[in-house]
Amino acid sequence: MTVLTSRLDTSGAEYAAHRTAMLERLDAIAAEHARALAGGGEKYVTRHRARGKLLARERVELLIDPDTPFLELSPLAGWGSDYTVGASLVTGIGVIEGVECLITANDPTLRGGASNPWTLKKALRANEIAFANRLPVVSLVESGGADLPSQKEIFIPGGGLFRDLTRLSAAGIPTVAVVFGNSTAGGAYVPGLSDHVIMVEGRSKVFLGGPPLVKMATGEESDDEALGGAEMHARVSGLADYFAVDELDALRSARRVVARLNWRKAQPDPGGAEPPLYNEEELLGIVPGDLKVPFDPREVIARVVDGSDFDEFKARYGSSLVAGWAGIHGYPVGVLANAQGVLFSEESQKAAQFIQLANQRDVPLVFLHNTTGYMVGQAYEQGGIIKHGAMMINAVANSRVPHLSVLMGASYGAGHYGMCGRAFDPRFLFAWPSAKSAVMGPQQLAGVLSIVARASAEAKGLAYDEEADAALRVMVEQQIESESLPVFLSGRLYDDGVIDPRDTRTVLGVCLSAIHTVPVEGVRGGFGVFRM
Template sequence: MTVLASALDTSGPAYTAHREAMLERLAAIGAEHAKALAGGGEKYTARHRARGKLLARERVELLLDPDTPFLELSPLAGWGSDYTVGASIVTGIGVVEGVECLITANDPTVRGGASNPWTLKKALRANEIARANRLPCIALVESGGADLPSQKEIFIPGGALFKDITRLSAAGIPTVAVVFGNSTAGGAYVPGMSDHVIMVRDQAKVFLGGPPLVKMATGEDADDEALGGAEMHARTSGLADHFAADEADALRQARRVVARLNWHKAHPDPAPAEPPKYAEEELLGIVPGELKVPFDPREVIARIVDGSDFDEFKPLYGPSLVTGWARLHGYPVGVLANAQGVLFSAESQKAAQFIQLANQRDIPLVFLHNTTGYMVGREYEQGGIVKHGSLMINAVSNSRVPHLSVLMGASYGAGHYGMCGRAFDPRFLFAWPSAKSAVMGPQQLAGVLSIVARASAAAKGQPYDDEADAGLRAMVERQIEAESLPVFLSGRLYDDGVIDPRDTRTVLGLCLSAIHTAPVEGVRGGFGVFRM
């Protein structure tokens, strides 16, 4: 039997403490998510509704097939910046007429839906996901264009949005624009470059220059409708393919466009899957509040894979990294999960071989992070930790099967890289509220700076101020701790969202389904030179 046995004591004090700490973190994350849902606030929401318009997420809800999930991506984008949490745009994956699509929706309650630097980053990430997974794109457009005070951070890199739309189309990935309001200046190119365009009567306005700009540039007097109204584009310019009576009609027509795409997944849906043997609720009490305390990742695996059935690979070799085969919502997966935090040479070699096997078999990989990095010290350096860690990172870098990463606990140093952190292009990366990620732990980083400063003073023959050193260490620890937290990292789009641990199986299942819209093919002998 390969069904994992659980040793989790759900009635013990340790489990209770871990669960309470996780619930506290979830409440804090929930408060930040609420800020994104609030958009521009009550005043601007009321003004938008008074114009007879739907909110961004209401438009998405009407677009989707009834009773189907919507996997929202990067909801905390812009957190900690001068811009509204959520970055004035909603992005995510949902099902329209049975087709999984990448959906974006401008939030016009936030500065008229104008794009700020975080809007751009979030939209580019959405396009990256669509391209990698071959997901048709639907843009629900209502934006005044670039947020002009921040144009210096938007104009130059912002051209990539238009490049993406055309390249998606060139790759045969359908693009649909539904215009509900303003789509002006550079924003006019969103419908201009999309495969299919729907515009709402008396609401849509698509033009390169509005009446004031036209008056200044040419002296011509023209109103919004004559310059870029929906009816004009439907009857005269030909930019609009479909003319909608209202927002509901526009969304109905968008669904019909998708229904006629003749779109097919590269892989058929898998057979129905058996749920895990253990309750997902128990995931709340597995990760300790203090990340220095190790936990067994098999307890997590047992609560997310089908039937808790897991064939472990090399269980006696490199035990600080658990590797093995399973199914998740019917899809085959290879799992790499950190056990004791530190990665040694054996773990690195084991991971490299496992990743090669997954590529031979065209099996996606799931990385469950809880690592403090690769082991340091004289014994380990002499034993080849640099070349063995490099071996693992090489394998991750050149692997072509889709990678999914979940940061459960620590994800520090090069261990973050070896476990397929953001820089290594996982198809999706999510974090639990318990996760932390940085070059190293706050205490270690502050200690290193202290040692370097003390050695520098000694080399110069200067006295060392221990009191100032203690203050510096405390300040650095506070800074690194704050910058290691998932809400901070998610605000910078270093992940695709902070999720409730209980939703891990569902989120990974949605991602795996999206991934299998495109062909899943591993590399065959295309790895770099492995320094053995």
């Protein structure tokens, strides 16, 4: 039998403690998400509504098909920076007239939707996702362009947005711009470079320079409508392809444009997948509050994959890495999940072989992280941990099937790389609130610095300051702990969002569906040299 049997004691004290710790972390993440949802705050939201305008997420909700999910991406972008959480931009994947699309929406309640450095990073990440998965892009535009005080961080890399729009179109990936308000200066090129443009009567203002700039540059007197209004662009310049009478009409037009794209997926959606045998609610009580305590990832797998059915690969070899075949919402996947945290030589070789097999079968890979990295020590170095770890990293780096990563617990050191961390370009990467990621654990890193400092003092014949050492260790541990947390990493777009563990199956299902817009093809013999 390949159906997993759960041994999770949901009535025990240990489960209850784990669940309580996870719920506390979820509450903290929800509070940060609320900051993003608040946009520019009550004053500016009220003013926006008084103008008869919809909020960014309301526009998205009316754009997508009723009762379909919207997978919001990077909602915590900019957390911990000088800019508002969310970076004045909403991005995500939604279904429009049955077509999966990458949707972006400026939040005009926050500095008029102006782009700051984190807005740019978030938009560029959204374009990466659209490219990789060939998703049509629908931009809901209302932005005054760059946030001028931060132009030094925006102007040069900001050209990437223009480049992406032209390359998307050249690749045959449709781009649609719906202009609800200002789209000025550099922002004017979003509709200017899009395949399809919709403008709203009396609302849309698209121009390279507004009336004040035109006056200063040329001495010409003009007004918004004559310079860049919807009526002018629909009748005179020809920039507007569709003229909408209000926001609802504009969204209706956008849906019709997408419906007429004649867009087809490379692979049809599979039907009727059997749900897991175990309740997703139980995912809250699996990961310990203390990540030094191991947990069995099969308990997670049993609550995520179809029918809890999992064909484990090399079950008795390299047991601290679980690998096997399963389905998620009908899509075949290979799963790699850390069991006891540390990756040894056996686990590394097992993973390398499994990744090659997934490429032979054209099967996407799901990486479930809980690793402290590759094993260190004299015996392990002599046993070849470097070359075996390199085999795993080589396989991950050169694999061509889509990768999906979920950070459940620890994700430290080169183990983060071997399990397809951000630098290895997974199609999507999400984190649970329990996750932590850094070069190593806080205590280990502080201890290493202490040992090095002590050795340096001894080499110079100096007395070692134990009080200063203790203070340094505390400071370093606190710094690394704070920089390891998912909210910190998500704020820097090192993941695509911090998700509720109970949503893992749904999130992976949405991503797998998007991935299958293009053919899934593995590499055939194109790996680098494996050191044996």
